[in-house]
Ligand SMILES: [Zn+2]
């Protein structure tokens with residue numbers, strides 16, 4: 594099994610590389626950094642000034658056999674009926690997408706914190722991969738599969754699977 598992280602748009606190589614290292618250490622499998630796409634126009638909603646998550650997810654295509662793909666976008670994502678989403682997974686195609694947009698302290702008018710930013714991004718990627726690997730949401734608020742309603746939830750949980758979830762991952 595291999596995990597491929599694809600940059601959707603202009604995301605620093607160092608950020609992609611660091612996220613790849615962290616995700617690989619958690620799943621104990623190789624992680625490749627692949628090229629994504631940068632044309633998001635078809636997913637843009639000018640009224641909401643956000644991008645429709647499911648459209649970008651579909652545009653990622655299907656993962657290959659023995660591969661799972663996570664697209665990493667730096668634009669704000671939404672689905673109908675929600676103000677925004679941190680990410681979305683599609684189990685059948687083996688793909689997921691996350692947004693970095695709301696993971697930065699700057700988004701909330703706070704001073705940049707690169708360490709916190711990378712931790713948050715890792716948790717979102719691992720969470721969506723958890724869905725692809727067959728897990729639902731977990732009631733344990735320290736588990737990476739706990740549902741994040743807000744960043745406070747994300748900051749409270751760890752990047753790891755709890756003892757209930759970990760054995761249920763089917764790689
Ligand atoms: Zn989830």
Ligand SMILES: [Zn+2]
Pocket residue numbers: 731732733736737738739754755756757758759
């Ligand atoms: Zn759990």
